[in-house]
Amino acid sequence: MARKQQSISSHIKKQAMITSTGSQNKESRDLLDENAFLELPEAEYKSLIHRTLQDIRKEMRQYAEQAKEHTDEATEEIRKIIQEHNEKFNKLEKFIDRQQSEIQKINNKITELDNSIESQRHRIEQVEARISELEDKSFGTNTSEEKSDKRILKNEETLRIMWDCIKRNNLRVIGVPEQGGITENTEKIVEDLLAENFPDIVKDEKIPIQDAHQTPHKVDLKRKSPRHIIIKLAKTKDKETIIRAARNKRKVTYKGEPLRISSDYLAETMQARRQWVDIFKKLKERNCQPRIVYPSKLSLKYEGEIKTFPDKHKLREFIKTKPKLQEILKGVLELENQ
Numbered sequence: 001m002a003r004k005q006q007s008i009s010s011h012i013k014k015q016a017m018i019t020s021t022g023s024q025n026k027e028s029r030d031l032l033d034e035n036a037f038l039e040l041p042e043a044e045y046k047s048l049i050h051r052t053l054q055d056i057r058k059e060m061r062q063y064a065e066q067a068k069e070h071t072d073e074a075t076e077e078i079r080k081i082i083q084e085h086n087e088k089f090n091k092l093e094k095f096i097d098r099q100q101s102e103i104q105k106i107n108n109k110i111t112e113l114d115n116s117i118e119s120q121r122h123r124i125e126q127v128e129a130r131i132s133e134l135e136d137k138s139f140g141t142n143t144s145e146e147k148s149d150k151r152i153l154k155n156e157e158t159l160r161i162m163w164d165c166i167k168r169n170n171l172r173v174i175g176v177p178e179q180g181g182i183t184e185n186t187e188k189i190v191e192d193l194l195a196e197n198f199p200d201i202v203k204d205e206k207i208p209i210q211d212a213h214q215t216p217h218k219v220d221l222k223r224k225s226p227r228h229i230i231i232k233l234a235k236t237k238d239k240e241t242i243i244r245a246a247r248n249k250r251k252v253t254y255k256g257e258p259l260r261i262s263s264d265y266l267a268e269t270m271q272a273r274r275q276w277v278d279i280f281k282k283l284k285e286r287n288c289q290p291r292i293v294y295p296s297k298l299s300l301k302y303e304g305e306i307k308t309f310p311d312k313h314k315l316r317e318f319i320k321t322k323p324k325l326q327e328i329l330k331g332v333l334e335l336e337n338q
Contacts, residue, residue, distance in 0.1 A: 160266055164295060167264045169210075169236050171243070173229040175259030186212040190231050193254050198245050207242075208234040230264055239263070265295070272296030275312065278332050286328050 176189060190212045194202050201207065211232040233239050246252050246261045253259065265273070273296045280298070283290040289301040298315065299308045302325065309315040312333065319325040319333070 160268055161295070163266050164269055167266070169233045169239050170264035171231040171233065171239055172262050172264040173231065173259060174262070175257065176226055176229055176254055177257055178226045186214060186229060189229065189254070193252075193259075194242070196254065197249060197252050198242065201241060201245060207238045210234050269295050279312075279315070279329060282328055282332050288328070 173190070173193065176193075187209060190209060194207065209231060212229060214227045214229055216227070233242075242261065243263065251258060252261055273292050276290075276292055276296070276298045280290045280292065283300050291299040293299045293308060297308050297310050299306060301307075302322070307318065309318065316333065319329065
């Protein structure tokens, strides 16, 4: 019995130490003294045990209630935190959905732009192909036009040469006066002109004249200058004889009026020959023996050699290394500085 009481006492002391809250009365605390507790009678011992168990139950209930309150508070707090996180998660999920929707729209736009760019690239390729085709055609057209232009120029040159050949035996008399716009018989004028200026030629040999006529007024019918007379001779030799005689005589007249005799060329040939007039005069002053060779070439004698130039460009190229000629033609022929 004593050993049982000692065991219970020990258990009660341990429980009292664990659950001590200061609410036990002084008598209970005193009874915990081991020596006093062992001396208690059985009735008091049972009563003490009963009271102790009741106190322990009461404290346990209080602890349980406090634990429940703390658990409820923690559960509520956790529930609130979970709810807040759920709300944030829902918002984030909605935001992600919106972003995904925007990304999808952007992807659709990018796809549309890619399709549009591909379509434009295809159209550009078609346009480039068309341009290339047109350039090829244009090149062919230009080449054809160039060939056509060259043929036209060649034909014009051939026609000019043919006309000059037709006019090869012709003489042009410039300066025969007209009275009231009417000239005497043209052939009679030519016969008198030749007899007046070249009696030796007319006397020594008969110069047959195939035709003689006046040129028409082309620009101004009221102009004061007389019309030219065209003389067509039978032989080129007769034409050259008269031209040479007129050049040697220097002054040709008709009834005392001065006039000029020259070869009859086309207007284009005459214009091409006139470009050499100033240069011809300068060269003649320096005794370079210049000549205008058919149809419109310049011939001169330089350092004992005869040089012929079809145009001014060739003459410029030649005199670049000829200081003497440069000095002679200074102010007449503009030198090109390369």
